Amino acid sequence: MKAFRFGRAAAVLSVAALALTACGSDNATGSQAQAGGSAAAAEGVSGTLSGAGASSQDAAMQAWMAGFQGQNPETTVQYSPDGSGAGRDNFLAGGVQFAGSDAYMDEEELEKSKEVCGPEGAFHIPGYVSPIAVAFNLEGVDELNLDAETIAKIFRGEISNWNDEAIATLNEGVELPDTPITVVHRADDSGTTENFVEYLAAAAPEVWTDEPSDAWPADIVAENAQGTSGVVSAASATDGAITYADASAVGDLGTVKVKVGEEFVGYSPEAAAKAVEVATPVEGRSDIDMSLDLKRDTSESGAYPIVLVSYHIYCTAYDNQETVDLVKAFGNYVISEEGQQVAADSAGSAPISETLREQAQTAIESITVAS
Numbered sequence: 001m002k003a004f005r006f007g008r009a010a011a012v013l014s015v016a017a018l019a020l021t022a023c024g025s026d027n028a029t030g031s032q033a034q035a036g037g038s039a040a041a042a043e044g045v046s047g048t049l050s051g052a053g054a055s056s057q058d059a060a061m062q063a064w065m066a067g068f069q070g071q072n073p074e075t076t077v078q079y080s081p082d083g084s085g086a087g088r089d090n091f092l093a094g095g096v097q098f099a100g101s102d103a104y105m106d107e108e109e110l111e112k113s114k115e116v117c118g119p120e121g122a123f124h125i126p127g128y129v130s131p132i133a134v135a136f137n138l139e140g141v142d143e144l145n146l147d148a149e150t151i152a153k154i155f156r157g158e159i160s161n162w163n164d165e166a167i168a169t170l171n172e173g174v175e176l177p178d179t180p181i182t183v184v185h186r187a188d189d190s191g192t193t194e195n196f197v198e199y200l201a202a203a204a205p206e207v208w209t210d211e212p213s214d215a216w217p218a219d220i221v222a223e224n225a226q227g228t229s230g231v232v233s234a235a236s237a238t239d240g241a242i243t244y245a246d247a248s249a250v251g252d253l254g255t256v257k258v259k260v261g262e263e264f265v266g267y268s269p270e271a272a273a274k275a276v277e278v279a280t281p282v283e284g285r286s287d288i289d290m291s292l293d294l295k296r297d298t299s300e301s302g303a304y305p306i307v308l309v310s311y312h313i314y315c316t317a318y319d320n321q322e323t324v325d326l327v328k329a330f331g332n333y334v335i336s337e338e339g340q341q342v343a344a345d346s347a348g349s350a351p352i353s354e355t356l357r358e359q360a361q362t363a364i365e366s367i368t369v370a371s
Contacts, residue, residue, distance in 0.1 A: 045329045046074035047322050053079075053087020053100030055227040056192050056246035057128040057310045060343035061100065067342050068333045077330060081227065085189025085214045091313060092116060097327060099313040100128075102191020103214055104282060104291035117315035118370050123289040125360045127334045128310035128343065129276065129350040131267035132196055133247040134256035137235050138162055138179065143266070145170045147259035148203030148297075154242060155183055155200065156207065156220055162240060170259075179240040183222035184231050189214040192228065195294075195308040196244045202296035203305065246308070248348040258306060261299035269350040271304030278303070288316075288363035290356075317370040324369055331364040 051061075058081040065077045082090070084101040088109060091099035094116045104124050105113065113122035134151060136144070146154075150166050153159045159166055163176040186193045193214055200208035210217040216224065223241070225234040228249050235241040235253060247255075247267045257264035265271050278298050282291040296305050314331060318324050333339045340351035352360070 045072050045325055047326050048076040048078065049098070049323075049326050049330055050096040051077070051079045051087070051098040051100060051312075052082050052090045052096045053313075054084045054102045054128075054191055054310050055081035055229070056102055056130065056249075056308060057081075057100050057343075057347070057349075058228070059248060059347035060128050060349055063342040063346035064330075064334050064339055067339065068330055071333075072329065075326065075330075083186070083188035083214075083227065084191030084194070088313065091122070097315070097318070097323060098331075100310060101313055102308045102310045103194040104311060105313065107284075113315070118317040120286070120316035122313050122315055123286060123363060124291045124311040124313055125331065125335065125363060126290055126292065126309045126352065126356065127312045127360075128347075129272060129352065130308055130310070130348070131247040131269075131272045131304050132192055132199075132244055132306045132308055133250045133253075133267050134242065134244055134258070134306065135232070135235060135250040135253035136242040136256070137239060137253055138177070139239060141174060141176070142254045144174065144254065144256050145259065145264040146256045148200065149207055151256070151258070152200045152204035152207035154181060155185075155222075157183065157222065158207075182238050182241040183220075184234045184238070184241050184243040185216045185220075185222055185224050186231055187216075187224035187226050191310065192244065192246060192308060196306060198294070199296040199306045244306075246347075258304060260303055260305060261301060263301065265302060265304050267304050267306070269348075271302055272307040272350060274300055274303035275305050275307045276309070279309075288366055290359065290363065314364070314367060316366065317368050319370055321369050324367055328364055328367055331367075332361060335360045335364070 061079045068077060069075055084103055087099040088101055088105060090096050092109060092112050110121050147170065160181055162179045162181055168176055191214055193216055194212055198212040201212050223234060225231045228245050231243040232245050232249050232251065235243040257266045275294060275298060278295045278300055279292040282293050285291055292309055298305050312334060314327055318327060335357050343349045344351050
C-alpha cells in the first residue's frame with residue numbers, strides 16, 4: 001500500500017461525533033480555508049464555482065454553499081443535483097469544475113478525465129457519508145425486519161404482497177396487510193442505486209444476478225421517479241410502496257432493519273461507521289485518490305451495510321490560478337470541522353474523522369495550475 005493511502009478505513013468516521021437527523025431534501029466553486037476547527041475565509045478568493053451530481057448530498061451542499069459564500073462574499077457556488085451519473089458526465093465534458101457522486105469513477109471514466117484535467121486526471125474526496133434506507137409506506141407498520149434475500153426478491157418483483165410468508169416469517173407478531181407491493185426506483189443514473197444494488201448483489205447473489213450499475217436493471221419493470229425527493233415523494237403517495245433513498249430524506253416512511261449475521265440492524269451513523277470500518281481502499285488508484293470499496297456482505301455485529309460514501313470529484317489541475325484557489329478554498333471548507341458540522345445539522349450526515357480530514361486536505365492542496 002502506498003504511503004499516503006489510509007491503512008484502515010476505521011479512521012473514516014469519528015463515531016463520537018456522529019448525529020443523525022431525519023431531515024433532507026433533493027434539489028452547479030485561493031488560499032486555503034482552514035481544514036480543522038472553524039473554516040476561515042480564504043482571503044482574496046472570488047469567482048463562480050459550478051458543480052453537479054448526487055442528489056443525496058443536496059441538503060448538505062446547500063449548507064456548504066451558504067456557509068462558504070457567507071465567509072467569501074465575492075464567490076458564487078452553484079450545484080445542480082441531477083444525479084451522480086449526470087454529474088460525472090457533466091464534469092467529464094468540462095461543463096462543471098467538480099462533481100458530486102455516490103459512486104467512484106470507473107477506470108474508463110478516470111482515463112477520460114485526463115482529457116479535461118490533464119495527465120493526472122481526477123481524484124475523489126469523501127465528503128458525505130450516510131446510510132441508505134430501505135423505506136416503505138404501509139399503514140400501521142413503522143418498521144420491519146428483512147434479510148438480503150427477501151429485499152432482493154421484493155425489488156425483483158418475486159415477492160409481490162406485504163403478507164407474503166417470507167416477510168411474515170421475519171416479522172412475527174406484526175400484522176401485515178394483503179397489500180400489493182409497489183417498487184419505486186430511481187429513473188436517473190444514480191450512485192444511490194449503484195450502492196443499493198451492490199449490497200443486493202453481494203449479500204443475495206443467487207437472487208440479484210444483475211451487474212451493479214448506477215442505472216436500474218432494464219429487465220425489472222417497476223415504478224420510477226427522478227432524484228431522491230422523487231422516489232420519496234412517490235413512495236409517500238402510494239400505499240404499499242417501497243423504495244431506497246438517502247436516510248436523511250425518508251421523512252415519515254417506515255424503514256427496514258437489515259439482517260447482518262444473526263441480528264437485525266437499523267440505520268444510524270454508528271451502524272454506518274461500522275460498515276465503513278471494514279471498507280478497503282480501491283486498488284490501483286493514485287496516492288491522493290480516496291475511493292473506498294465497501295464490504296456489503298459483512299457479518300460485523302452492529303454494522304449497517306447499505307451505506308453510501310458520497311465523493312467530491314476534482315481535477316488534479318485547472319487552467320488558471322483563480323479556479324485553483326477557489327476549488328481549494330471550497331474543498332477545504334467542505335472537509336473542515338465547521339463544514340462537516342453544518343452538513344450534519346442540515347442533512348444528518350456523519351462528520352469525517354480528523355485522520356481522513358488531514359488526508360483530504362493534503363489531496364486538495366496538491367491541486368495545481370495546468371502547465
